[in-house]
Amino acid sequence: MLFDYSVGLLTVPIILLPTFSGVSNGVLSKFGVPNVYQAILVLTFLAYVQNSILAIFENRFHTLCTYFGKKLWVYLRIPWLLSHYFVIVFFLCLFGYIAPEQSSAVSKVLEILPCIGSTLQSNLIYVMAQDHTYHLILIVVFIAGSGFESLFFVGAIVFSTIKQLKRQKVSKKTFEMQRTFFIAIVIQIMVPLIMLIIPFIYAWIAVAFEYHNQSFTNFAVIIASMHGFVSTLVMLFVHHPYRKEILFWFSRSSRDFENNQWQSIRRVS
Incomplete structure (x- = not known):
């Protein structure tokens, strides 16, 4: 939600x-x-979205899995997670430090995009980078690294759960409950994540092919800013207790409305 507020x-x-x-x-x-x-600020909160996903999978991994060094990991997991947050802040602050001199950088942007000169005041434009090779490398490394960690935790959870089931350490009912909950968590994460993946793919294509379409870019920003809203909706409808409660209140409101209407008709008659 912090990313949504920062953008919207x-x-x-x-x-x-x-x-x-x-x-x-x-x-x-x-x-x-x-x-x-x-x-x-915006880039930090965007990166923290990925960190929060990683933290969820790590929590499930630590809770459900039995593995060598688990007692040691109890003490290391918090510093490990915090290090991700500190590294993000460090490199993003570095982005700000190596930002180019703005007057010449803005002039270069106006040369590349002459059409925006008549619609935006040049003194309001901020240029983070002219040569964005370094930035793209760090972005790719971050996405690949955190993605690999998330996949590792997911794979470990699946492997450990199946292994426990085969050894009959958990009942089939417990296994089904864990499987249902895990699938719900994955859906809760992946569906809203699409709201970030689509804009990211478009941005990557636009940068790679030097393509400019301000309407598409604005639409991509709008899609990304809806990540938290979609995440909340998915959470409410994917998890059975939330879904059951919402449907109950909707059905109750509908019944109350019908009863009130019927009582009003009887009074009039």
């Missing part, structure tokens, strides 16, 4: 792909917060 309220960015630049129109701009801090 705090910064409201107009991203100018294929360049690494944009304009902020959010609340932070009204309070005079420098653009570099706003860019770092």
